[in-house]
Amino acid sequence: MLEKVKKEERLRLSVGERRHxxxxxxxxxxxxxxxxxNDSSNNQSETSGKCLKFSDRAAIAKSSSSxxxxxxxxxxxxxxxxxxxxxxxxxxxxxxxxxxxxRETTVKDKLWLKRRIAMGLTNSxxxxxxxxxxxxxxxxxxxxEEEECGMQQSEExxxxxxxxxxxxxxxxxxxxxxxxxxxxxxxxxxxxxxxHELKNESPHTEITxxxxxxxxxxxxxxxxxxxxxxxxxxxxxxxxxAVKTGGHCQSLRSHDQPFQNIGLDGTTVVTREDSxxxxxxxxxxxxxxxxxxxxxxxxxxxxxxxxxxxxxxxLITNALEVCVSQQESENVEIAVKDTLPSEQHEQLVNSxxxxxxxxxxxxxxxxxxxxxLGSRGNDSDDVTMEPSVKGAERRKHHRAWSLSEVTKLxxxxxxxxxxKWSEIKRVAFAPYSYRTSVDLKDKWRNLLRxxxxxxxxxxxxxxxYRSTTSSASNQANRECLIQxxxxxxxxxxxxxxxxxxxxxxxxxxxxxxxxxxxxxxxVSPSARTVEDDRSGYx
DNA sequence: TTTAGGG
DNA sequence: CCCTAAA
Numbered sequence: 001m002l003e004k005v006k007k008e009e010r011l012r013l014s015v016g017e018r019r020h021x022x023x024x025x026x027x028x029x030x031x032x033x034x035x036x037x038n039d040s041s042n043n044q045s046e047t048s049g050k051c052l053k054f055s056d057r058a059a060i061a062k063s064s065s066s067x068x069x070x071x072x073x074x075x076x077x078x079x080x081x082x083x084x085x086x087x088x089x090x091x092x093x094x095x096x097x098x099x100x101x102x103r104e105t106t107v108k109d110k111l112w113l114k115r116r117i118a119m120g121l122t123n124s125x126x127x128x129x130x131x132x133x134x135x136x137x138x139x140x141x142x143x144x145e146e147e148e149c150g151m152q153q154s155e156e157x158x159x160x161x162x163x164x165x166x167x168x169x170x171x172x173x174x175x176x177x178x179x180x181x182x183x184x185x186x187x188x189x190x191x192x193x194x195x196h197e198l199k200n201e202s203p204h205t206e207i208t209x210x211x212x213x214x215x216x217x218x219x220x221x222x223x224x225x226x227x228x229x230x231x232x233x234x235x236x237x238x239x240x241x242a243v244k245t246g247g248h249c250q251s252l253r254s255h256d257q258p259f260q261n262i263g264l265d266g267t268t269v270v271t272r273e274d275s276x277x278x279x280x281x282x283x284x285x286x287x288x289x290x291x292x293x294x295x296x297x298x299x300x301x302x303x304x305x306x307x308x309x310x311x312x313x314x315l316i317t318n319a320l321e322v323c324v325s326q327q328e329s330e331n332v333e334i335a336v337k338d339t340l341p342s343e344q345h346e347q348l349v350n351s352x353x354x355x356x357x358x359x360x361x362x363x364x365x366x367x368x369x370x371x372x373l374g375s376r377g378n379d380s381d382d383v384t385m386e387p388s389v390k391g392a393e394r395r396k397h398h399r400a401w402s403l404s405e406v407t408k409l410x411x412x413x414x415x416x417x418x419x420k421w422s423e424i425k426r427v428a429f430a431p432y433s434y435r436t437s438v439d440l441k442d443k444w445r446n447l448l449r450x451x452x453x454x455x456x457x458x459x460x461x462x463x464x465y466r467s468t469t470s471s472a473s474n475q476a477n478r479e480c481l482i483q484x485x486x487x488x489x490x491x492x493x494x495x496x497x498x499x500x501x502x503x504x505x506x507x508x509x510x511x512x513x514x515x516x517x518x519x520x521x522x523v524s525p526s527a528r529t530v531e532d533d534r535s536g537y538x
Numbered sequence: 539t540t541t542a543g544g545g
Numbered sequence: 546c547c548c549t550a551a552a
Contacts, residue, residue: 396546422540437540442546445543521543 399434401443406495409440409447410502418444418510444503449522450495451504 401409412424421437421444429435 398546419541438542439546441541441543 396434403493403496405429405432405435406443406447406499409443410499410506412440413444413506413510414502417513418506445522447495447500447503448507451500451507452522454497454500455504 408428409424412420412428416423416427421440425435425437425440429440
């Protein structure tokens with residue numbers, strides 16, 4: 001049996017390679033679609049509609065270990081819904097391959113795997129070499145290239161779409177009732193083919209029927225990665241599943257406004273339309289609240305099968321991210337104030353913070369406040385956030401470095417040396433829970449840049465620094481001051497020259513002991529680095 | 539976990 | 546700030 005499989009593997013590989021080279025030998029590939037061996041002894045564990053993590057190795061391992069043979073029935077329950085193969089690792093591709101064809105593969109060629117899986121899932125040989133997004137067994141090639149929808153599912157989709165349109169104009173979260181209704185209805189719909197495939201002896205027919213039943217969704221291309229990564233996503237495979245909620249996924253096409261993807265297990269994904277190099281795509285709606293990287297982590301959890309309910313909470317949490325952050329900031333600042341009475345109050349709440357806080361609804365703040373209050377009292381280290389909030393992996397709110405903080409940092413460096421960030425953090429930044437050792441390191445790097453920029457700009461005359469050093473930065477600051485003098489009473493102030501000089505001294509001292517290989521990098525990036533590091537002080 | 543560096 | 550490779 002092994003031999004047989006291996007043989008086929010080689011055969012497929014060659015076919016795949018030929019296709020890879022350009023010819024559209026679609027006919028040749030057709031027969032390859034049918035999985036080998038069909039086994040009657042296969043008692044593959046029924047997933048029976050249970051939520052099964054796509055990426056859950058344990059689950060898959062279980063299902064495969066229960067089958068001693070290499071080949072088994074394809075298990076489409078693992079690969080339903082919307083799949084973008086581009087972002088899958090070899091391992092995941094292998095899993096998907098197994099789920100698709102019911103057998104293992106040793107092929108390491110990603111492209112081949114993706115194409116093969118795509119072909120298997122879509123029962124089509126017309127697989128482009130670039131995009132491997134599959135929605136309900138329909139390969140998404142082009143949005144305009146929509147296939148006709150099966151009655152049942154299209155109706156379903158429309159129904160849900162309407163639901164969304166009317167219920168979610170304001171609120172990004174839909175009611176659980178709605179979710180469950182969709183879950184039950186579509187869940188049943190999705191399971192049906194599985195029963196087919198268990199009865200059916202012919203894998204090929206199996207797939208065909210499956211596909212016929214599934215080929216109902218309109219192709220909707222989705223991306224959850226940030227814009228910057230899309231250009232190269234074809235090359236490095238950065239796009240991932242937009243919605244991967246275990247065995248059963250349901251993705252919906254929206255019209256314009258923020259909308260939800262409703263996972264059949266009850267999860268809800270909030271996304272929004274986004275412009276993507278001309279083609280409209282959707283990205284997680286909350287992802288742009290702050291920063292662009294968090295979605296990745298968010299979707300790591302999204303992709304896993306979330307117990308219904310917790311998802312909504314998480315989304316809410318994310319939506320309130322800004323508020324949480326701000327509230328937290330205040331609390332921390334207050335804590336600091338309490339802990340360090342001698343400390344200048346710094347900017348307890350800068351104007352930006354106030355803006356943000358004001359933008360949050362009262363209710364939101366209250367709920368956040370409750371959370372924070374619950375964790376108060378032991379905030380010496382990093383316990384200023386409630387675990388769930390922390391678990392949201394939100395990006396830290398940008399927090400300007402206060403002058404006192406910089407001073408502490410410089411102090412710490414002079415005392416413990418650059419590089420002992422952990423030490424410095426522990427002794428000098430204990431109350432500043434929001435400053436991690438990495439933050440200190442980053443700040444120090446910026447200080448180095450600033451100091452070197454300073455010494456390079458003017459050689460010697462300290463009095464000139466205030467007006468000429470990093471003139472771009474200073475000028476920008478002045479302009480900022482002029483523009484909204486009242487709103488931002490205290491715009492970013494340049495780092496006091498003495499401090500920069502001190503930094504430079506320390507840097508040079510440190511340089512002697514540990515030769516710094518890339519000082520040039522610190523200096524060359526021009527004044528931008530200094531400006532970027534908006535070290536504003538009161 | 540902590541550092542160092544690139545992004 | 547984030548992300549990661551190394552250590």
